[in-house]
Amino acid sequence: MMGRSPSSEDNGLKKGPWTPEEDRILVDYIRENGHGSWRALPSLAGLNRCGKSCRLRWTNYLRPDIKRGKFSDEEEQSIINLHAVLGNKWSAIASHLPGRTDNEIKNFWNTHLRKKLLQMGIDPVTHKPRTDHLDFLASLPQLLAAANFSNLMNNHPLDINALRLQSDAATLAKLHLLHNMLQALGNSASTIEAMNLISGPTFRGNQLFDELPRINSLLEVNTGNLPFGSFVPHEVTKLQSNFINLEASQQQHQPLLSEYQQQPMKDSPFAANVPTSSTPPPHQLPALISTSPERRPSVENKINPNEISNPSSTSTNFEAWGDLMDDVASDHYWRDIIDQASSQPWTIS
DNA sequence: AAGTCACGCAACCGCCTGAAT
DNA sequence: CATTCAGGCGGTTGCGTGACT
Structure with a gap:
C-alpha cells in the first residue's frame, strides 16, 4: 500500500x-x-x-528483525496495557514488542484499538470509562466482562508471558470497574444502585475500601500519574460511610430492575462468564481476544519476557500491579464481587 | 459498471533531546 | 555556557484499495 x-x-x-x-x-x-x-x-x-x-x-x-503481519492477541493486550501506563509513547511501547515498530503500533492503535476501546465505553486517551455518554449502569456489563478477562486463562493456556499480559489486562479492567464504582458512589443518586450491585452476603466491601489508599499510592508512585483518576481520602471516607449505611439498609432494600439485565455476549470469549438475559444491552463489548484460529498465539509471536520486564521502563508498574493482584485484588476476590454483581437484582430508584 | 466513501498504512513534517564542539 | 547538528519521536498527511451504493 x-x-x-x-x-x-x-x-x-x-x-x-x-x-x-x-x-x-x-x-x-x-x-x-x-x-x-x-x-x-x-x-x-x-x-x-x-x-x-x-x-x-x-x-x-x-530492518531484518521486523515482524510483519497481524498483531497477535497478546501483542494487542500488551499494547493496550502499555498505553494505559505510557500514553502515546509509541517507541517505549514498541520496545516491549520485539519486531514491532513504533510507527506500526501507532497505526494499529489509531485504526483498531482506539475504536475497540471506544466501543467498550473506555476513553482511549485516559483509559477511564467514558462517563460522558456511558453512565456506570450502562457500561457495567462491559466492565464485568472485562473484569473476567483472566478467566480466559483457564480455557486457553498460553505461554508465561502471555499469561502475564492477560493478567495486566485483567488488572486494568478491574481497576476500571473499581473506579467506576467510585464514580457512581460519588453521585448520591446512584449510590444505592451501585452498592446494591456490588454488595451481597459475601461481599467484603470494607476490605475493598481499606485498600483504596494503597491502590492510589501504587498507581501514583509507580506511574507518576493516575491513569484511572485518583482515590482521594475524602472519597474513601465517604465510601466507607456509604457502605456501612448500605449494609444496614440492604436487607430491606431490594427493589428490582427487571428491565436492566445483562446480556449474553455470544461472540465474546467472555460469554461463559457473563450473566445472560434476553434484553439487548445498550452497548456491546467486542472481544479483546479473538476466537479466530489464525489469531491464536504462535511460537514466533511469543514475546520475550526479558523485553517485557525491562527494568529501565515500566516493570515497576507491572510489578506493583501484580502485587496488588496477588493480594487484595486477587482473582477470587474480584470474582466474588463480580459473581455477586451478576446475581444481584438491579435496582433503580 | 461506475462513482463514492471510509479505512489502512507508509511516509513526511516539525519539534525535541542529547552529544559534540 | 551557547551553539550546532544528528537522531529520535509523535502527529499528520494523503494515496491505494476495498466496500458500498
Missing part, C-alpha cells in the same frame, strides 16, 4: 514511496557497511534520498 504523495522532488531529493530498487540499494549498503551516519548514507549508497528518509525506511520496513 502506498502512502503519501507520489514521488516529488525537493532539493533534488526524491520523496514519496520507495521503489523495490531503492530498497535493494539501501539494504545492500547497510548489510555491507552498516548505516553509520544517516546523513552521509544516501550519497555513499547512491540513493537520491535524504538521510532521514533512509533511516525511516530502514527502521520501519527494511
Whole structure:
C-alpha cells in the first residue's frame, strides 16, 4: 500500500514511496557497511534520498528483525496495557514488542484499538470509562466482562508471558470497574444502585475500601500519574460511610430492575462468564481476544519476557500491579464481587 | 459498471533531546 | 555556557484499495 504523495522532488531529493530498487540499494549498503551516519548514507549508497528518509525506511520496513503481519492477541493486550501506563509513547511501547515498530503500533492503535476501546465505553486517551455518554449502569456489563478477562486463562493456556499480559489486562479492567464504582458512589443518586450491585452476603466491601489508599499510592508512585483518576481520602471516607449505611439498609432494600439485565455476549470469549438475559444491552463489548484460529498465539509471536520486564521502563508498574493482584485484588476476590454483581437484582430508584 | 466513501498504512513534517564542539 | 547538528519521536498527511451504493 502506498502512502503519501507520489514521488516529488525537493532539493533534488526524491520523496514519496520507495521503489523495490531503492530498497535493494539501501539494504545492500547497510548489510555491507552498516548505516553509520544517516546523513552521509544516501550519497555513499547512491540513493537520491535524504538521510532521514533512509533511516525511516530502514527502521520501519527494511530492518531484518521486523515482524510483519497481524498483531497477535497478546501483542494487542500488551499494547493496550502499555498505553494505559505510557500514553502515546509509541517507541517505549514498541520496545516491549520485539519486531514491532513504533510507527506500526501507532497505526494499529489509531485504526483498531482506539475504536475497540471506544466501543467498550473506555476513553482511549485516559483509559477511564467514558462517563460522558456511558453512565456506570450502562457500561457495567462491559466492565464485568472485562473484569473476567483472566478467566480466559483457564480455557486457553498460553505461554508465561502471555499469561502475564492477560493478567495486566485483567488488572486494568478491574481497576476500571473499581473506579467506576467510585464514580457512581460519588453521585448520591446512584449510590444505592451501585452498592446494591456490588454488595451481597459475601461481599467484603470494607476490605475493598481499606485498600483504596494503597491502590492510589501504587498507581501514583509507580506511574507518576493516575491513569484511572485518583482515590482521594475524602472519597474513601465517604465510601466507607456509604457502605456501612448500605449494609444496614440492604436487607430491606431490594427493589428490582427487571428491565436492566445483562446480556449474553455470544461472540465474546467472555460469554461463559457473563450473566445472560434476553434484553439487548445498550452497548456491546467486542472481544479483546479473538476466537479466530489464525489469531491464536504462535511460537514466533511469543514475546520475550526479558523485553517485557525491562527494568529501565515500566516493570515497576507491572510489578506493583501484580502485587496488588496477588493480594487484595486477587482473582477470587474480584470474582466474588463480580459473581455477586451478576446475581444481584438491579435496582433503580 | 461506475462513482463514492471510509479505512489502512507508509511516509513526511516539525519539534525535541542529547552529544559534540 | 551557547551553539550546532544528528537522531529520535509523535502527529499528520494523503494515496491505494476495498466496500458500498
